[in-house]
Amino acid sequence: xxxxxxxxxxxxxxxxxxxxxxxxxxxxxxxxxxxxxxxxxxxxxxxxxxxxxxxxxxxxxxxxxxxxxxxxxxxxxxxxxxxxxxxxxxxxxxxxxxxxxxxxxxxxxxxxxxxxxxxxxxxxxxxxxxxxxxxxxxxxxxxxxxxxxxxxxxxxxxxxxxxxxxxxxxxxxxxxxxxxxxxxxxxxxxxxxxxxxxxxxxxxxxxxxxxxxxxxxxxxxxxxxxxxxxxxxxxxxxxxxxxxxxxxxxxxxxxxxxxxxxxxxxxxxxxxxxxxxxxxxxxxxxxxxxxxxxxxxxxxxxxxxxxxxxxxxxxxxxxxxxxxxxxxxxxxxxxxxxxxxxxxxxxxxxxxxxxxxxxxxxxxxxxxxxxxxxxxxxxxxxxxxxxxxxxxxxxxxxxxxxxxxxxxxxxxxxxxxxxxxxxxxxxxxxxxxxxxxxx
Ligand code: SF4
Ligand code: SF4
Numbered sequence: 001x002x003x004x005x006x007x008x009x010x011x012x013x014x015x016x017x018x019x020x021x022x023x024x025x026x027x028x029x030x031x032x033x034x035x036x037x038x039x040x041x042x043x044x045x046x047x048x049x050x051x052x053x054x055x056x057x058x059x060x061x062x063x064x065x066x067x068x069x070x071x072x073x074x075x076x077x078x079x080x081x082x083x084x085x086x087x088x089x090x091x092x093x094x095x096x097x098x099x100x101x102x103x104x105x106x107x108x109x110x111x112x113x114x115x116x117x118x119x120x121x122x123x124x125x126x127x128x129x130x131x132x133x134x135x136x137x138x139x140x141x142x143x144x145x146x147x148x149x150x151x152x153x154x155x156x157x158x159x160x161x162x163x164x165x166x167x168x169x170x171x172x173x174x175x176x177x178x179x180x181x182x183x184x185x186x187x188x189x190x191x192x193x194x195x196x197x198x199x200x201x202x203x204x205x206x207x208x209x210x211x212x213x214x215x216x217x218x219x220x221x222x223x224x225x226x227x228x229x230x231x232x233x234x235x236x237x238x239x240x241x242x243x244x245x246x247x248x249x250x251x252x253x254x255x256x257x258x259x260x261x262x263x264x265x266x267x268x269x270x271x272x273x274x275x276x277x278x279x280x281x282x283x284x285x286x287x288x289x290x291x292x293x294x295x296x297x298x299x300x301x302x303x304x305x306x307x308x309x310x311x312x313x314x315x316x317x318x319x320x321x322x323x324x325x326x327x328x329x330x331x332x333x334x335x336x337x338x339x340x341x342x343x344x345x346x347x348x349x350x351x352x353x354x355x356x357x358x359x360x361x362x363x364x365x366x367x368x369x370x371x372x373x374x375x376x377x378x379x380x381x382x383x384x385x386x387x388x389x390x391x392x393x394x395x396x397x398x399x400x401x402x403x404x405x406x407x408x409x410x411x412x413x414x415x416x417x418x419x420x421x422x423x424x425x426x427x428x429x430x431x432x433x434x435x436x437x438x439x
Contacts, residue, residue, distance in 0.1 A: 008209060010234035011244040014383035016416045018171050018237055018334065020210060024294045026174045028302040030182055033291075034318060037106050039081055039309025040092050041067065042099040045347040046144040048074030050100055059086045063110050064285050067102050070133070076146045076348075077136035079285035081307035083108035094347070095330060096340040104309070115282040120189075125197050128280050132197075135279030136286050136348075141165060141240070141269035142331055144349045147276065150268070151197050153261040162200050163249060163260075163267045164191055166207040166214065167233060167240030170332025173352045175290040176270040178303045180207070180214040183274055184221050190277035191228060198266055203228040204249050210235045237334060238414040242267045244383055256410050271351070286348050295355035297323050306346045313342040315353055326361025329354045333364060334415040366418060366426035378417035378427065384410050388417035388427045395430025403434040411435075 044050040051068030055061060061080045068078030084107040092101040120128065133148035153159055168176040180187060195203055205222075207215050209232050218230045231249050233239050243254045245267060252263040260267050268276075271289060278284040287308050294301045299320030306315070312328060329336040330350050346353070356364065378388035387406055394403045408431060417427045 008232050008234050009248045010236050010239065011247040011383060013385055014381050014416060015236040015238065015244075016381050016419050017235070018419060020235075021172045021294070022174050022177075022210065024172065024296075024301045025292050025303055026177055028174070028178070030178050030290050030303045030305055033304040033306040033310065033315075035082060035106065036307065036310045036314045038087075038311075039104050039307060040094075040101050040311060040343065040345040041078060041081065041104065041309040042092070042094045042101045042345065042347060043068040043078050044099045045078065045308070045349060046076040046138040046146055048072065048076070048146060051075060051078045053089050053100065053102065055086045055089065055102060057086055057088055060084070060108070061086060061104060062108070064287060066285075070136070070146070074146060074149055076138050077134060077285070078102075079136060079287050080104055081287035081309050082106050083110060093341050093343065095337045095344050101345075115284055117281050118283070120193055120280050123280070125199075128193060128197050131280045131283055132276055135275075135284060137272065137275050137279050138286070138348050139269060140271035140275060140289060140349055140351070142335065142349045142351060147268070147272060150266060151194065153266065157261040158264055159198050159200055159261060159266055160202065160264045161250065161266075162191070162195055162198055162203045163245055163265055164203060164205040164270065164273055165240055165242075165245055165267055166205055166211070166270045167245065168211070168270075169208060169235075169237045169240040170334055170336070170352070172294045172354055173292045173332050175292045175303050175351050177211050177214055179270055179274055179290055180211070181217065184217050186277055187270060187274055188218075188221060188225070188228070189281075190273035193276055193280050194268055194273060195227075200266075201227055204231050205229070206231045206233050206239075206245050206249055208233050208235050208239055237416065238383060238412065241383065241412050241414060243412065256407065289346070289348060289350065291346060291350055292352040293319050293355075294352065295357075296360065297321050297325065297357045298355050308348060309345045311342065311346075312339060312344050312353060315346075316342065316355075321355055324358055325355055326358035327356040327364070329356070334419065335413060366424050366429070369425045370423040372425060373423055375422060377420040377422065381416040381420045383414060383416060384412060386411055391434070392417075392425045392427045392430055395427070395434055400434045400438040403431075404438055408434050408438065
């Protein structure tokens with residue numbers, strides 16, 4: 001085997017091995033999803049303040065038009081993904097919370113063919129960051145951190161390494177894998193752009209060993225690039241967590257309450273790096289992304305390039321579902337969010353839409369939990385050495401303030417604890433409530 005002899009890295013503490021289910025879509029090439037007749041575009045698809053609406057009901061907008069202006073440093077611009085008429089600017093239910101959103105009905109011409117390509121090498125760091133900011137790029141692995149802000153760490157933080165996250169450790173998801181397989185050169189160019197902005201010499205691209213073809217493709221492509229290294233990683237969830245990735249590749253420990261820049265590292269996801277290239281070379285706003293649509297009840301599982309704002313109901317119409325739907329999850333099954341309405345739209349951070357039958361939904365339903373039996377399985381599984389059992393007991397009693405004493409804020413919400421819990425306790429739900437209510 002070409003990979004025998006390579007050092008396979010991983011993090012040491014905790015972790016689990018859920019069934020992968022990647023076979024449903026890993027050989028499905030990226031295809032363009034049909035243009036929807038209507039989009040619902042939330043003005044908050046990122047961490048930080050909601051963007052300010054720049055349009056009102058009745059306005060005509062063009063594709064790529066700025067419709068939400070970033071509000072402050074930690075915020076992101078939002079653009080229209082289709083040309084059309086604004087039929088409403090309204091609080092809409094996104095996943096399971098309300099966000100101010102722009103509803104646009106398709107009308108008029110597309111500009112997709114009109115984008116001109118620039119050379120990025122002559123651009124100064126400030127100009128590159130301006131284009132990333134202007135295009136509304138945010139972390140596309142799910143966190144939604146504004147990328148221009150992430151790539152501008154405080155001056156006292158000396159960054160020496162860029163880690164590119166090609167792990168995609170969540171079951172079912174293969175959208176990053178397909179990007180790596182089909183857009184290898186573009187991703188390498190995106191990595192070089194981010195490397196230039198950060199001024200770092202060294203880049204590591206972490207890929208789990210269940211994506212051997214992608215590892216080989218990048219190894220072959222990067223033979224002449226002495227400062228960009230491909231690192232094969234053991235298949236273990238949550239290998240793609242920023243702190244776990246840093247630990248696995250660099251053996252550095254991000255301190256409690258700290259961020260990767262505290263240990264000299266910036267982590268960027270594959271899809272984000274790809275979007276950065278499009279923003280810098282073509283000045284293209286982030287208005288579409290690759291989404292894995294999968295599930296045993298889905299007729300046309302695949303990896304679709306879908307416009308932001310396309311609703312789950314449009315996706316259902318296109319891919320076909322057989323039998324009643326028990327649950328819809330946006331993201332992966334471990335960290336994704338249970339969608340409460342089929343009018344929920346695809347957002348910049350939507351890596352997957354998963355459909356489960358009623359029977360499957362029951363097996364991942366944590367609403368009928370039992371008391372903690374103190375088996376300690378969750379403690380063994382927790383990748384950040386927390387005591388999920390105690391957090392669950394305090395959460396159940398609604399002692400949100402007391403949860404802080406058990407390092408509540410260090411929980412990365414990976415779901416490993418609930419995954420192994422024989423009492424099926426919804427530990428992450430309590431942690432999320434604790435974070436919100438004890439703040
Ligand atoms: S969700 Fe939080 S408490 Fe549970 S295993 Fe992950 S980090 Fe630990
Ligand atoms: S795994 Fe579940 S039952 Fe076991 S200690 Fe943790 S919370 Fe309690």
